[in-house]
Amino acid sequence: GQQLNQSPQSMFIQEGEDVSMNCTSSSIFNTWLWYKQDPGEGPVLLIALYKAGELTSNGRLTAQFGITRKDSFLNISASIPSDVGIYFCAGQGLIGNEKLTFGTGTRLTIIP
Amino acid sequence: EPEVTQTPSHQVTQMGQEVILRCVPISNHLYFYWYRQILGQKVEFLVSFYNNEISEKSEIFDDQFSVERPDGSNFTLKIRSTKLEDSAMYFCASSEDSTEAFFGQGTRLTVV
Numbered sequence: 193g194q195q196l197n198q199s200p201q202s203m204f205i206q207e208g209e210d211v212s213m214n215c216t217s218s219s220i221f222n223t224w225l226w227y228k229q230d231p232g233e234g235p236v237l238l239i240a241l242y243k244a245g246e247l248t249s250n251g252r253l254t255a256q257f258g259i260t261r262k263d264s265f266l267n268i269s270a271s272i273p274s275d276v277g278i279y280f281c282a283g284q285g286l287i288g289n290e291k292l293t294f295g296t297g298t299r300l301t302i303i304p
Numbered sequence: 305e306p307e308v309t310q311t312p313s314h315q316v317t318q319m320g321q322e323v324i325l326r327c328v329p330i331s332n333h334l335y336f337y338w339y340r341q342i343l344g345q346k347v348e349f350l351v352s353f354y355n356n357e358i359s360e361k362s363e364i365f366d367d368q369f370s371v372e373r374p375d376g377s378n379f380t381l382k383i384r385s386t387k388l389e390d391s392a393m394y395f396c397a398s399s400e401d402s403t404e405a406f407f408g409q410g411t412r413l414t415v416v
Contacts, residue, residue, distance in 0.1 A: 223403055234308075234395050234407035235347060242403070280347065290335060290402035291360055294347040 194219045196283055196295035204301045205271055213279060213298040214265040221283030224257050224264040225292065229278045238279075239266070268300075276302050306330045308408035310396050316414045317386055325381045325411045327396030335399040336379045338371065339407075340364070340392040347395065353379065354402070386415045 198215045205211060215224070223242055227235035239250050241257035241264060248255055254267045264281055281295040309328045317323050329336050338350040351361040353371055370382045379398075383390055391414050397405040 225404065227407075232410075232412075234410045237404055237406060240404050282347075284403065290399070290405075291337070291349040291352055291362075292339075292347075292405060293349065294339075296346050 194221075194283070194285070194293045196281055196293055198279075198281055198295040198298050200298060201296070202299040202301065204303055206303050207271060207273060209271055211268040211271055211275070211300060212265060213300075214263060215281030215283075215295045216263045217283055218262075219285075220261040221285055221293075222261070223284040224255070225282045225284070226253075226255050226264070226266045227280045227282060227294075229280060229297075231277075235280060271300075271302055273302055276300055308396055308398055308406055310394075310408035310411050312411060313409065314412045314414070316416060319388055319415055320385050323383050323386055323413065325383075325394050325396075325413070327379045327381075327408055328377050329379055329396065329398030330400075330406060331377070333398035333400050333406075335359075335402045335405075336371075336373070337397040337399070337405060338381045339395045339397060341395065341410075342392045350381075350394075383413075386413075388415050391415045 225240050226238045229235045239255040244261050246257040252269045278297045278299050280297050282292040311326045336353040339347050341347045351365045352359045368384045372380050393410040395410045396408045399405045
């Protein structure tokens with residue numbers, strides 16, 4: 193089946209630092225989504241990407257849909273304490289196959 | 305802001321018992337999903353539902369699982385005879401156009 197690998201698995205950064213994480217796939221996706229999950233809560237949609245090469249921002253977050261359609265990255269600028277959580281990428285395949293395949297997650301910890 | 309709501313937030317059940325997890329999707333959404341997340345792992349797709357029928361299901365969604373949209377607002381997941389390995393967070397999600405899926409807060413199912 194389709195697999196999405198995220199790296200790094202975990203990150204420890206200081207407040208104010210920029211963060212970069214990425215997601216690679218063994219197969220092509222038509223849509224990439226980035227979610228954030230806080231402990232005990234559901235994933236919250238951050239950014240959606242629909243076209244290869246697309247670069248989209250949402251406040252301090254920027255994400256890109258890779259040209260090969262097999263990867264995506266998420267950057268967070270000037271991190272703040274509420275950025276702590278687990279970030280998941282999710283890929284959606286062909287039209288009519290709307291299930292999401294989730295990545296393995298990147299856990300972000302901010303060191304005071 | 306519209307949101308997906310799930311009840312109960314936590315369900316404890318004995319092995320072999322039936323459970324029903326309930327969800328109220330966002331009101332104008334047409335696509336409905338159930339995902340699960342075993343503690344510490346990634347989110348896994350179970351089933352998608354559109355136009356009053358299952359559109360896709362994973363290998364996890366065996367004949368012990370069923371979904372129903374009994375009225376215009378609720379979307380339920382039933383597990384007929386729970387097993388220990390069914391213990392997980394179960395997330396309901398909905399989407400207006402099968403692209404961006406919005407998740408509920410989840411139901412933590414504990415099978416003892």
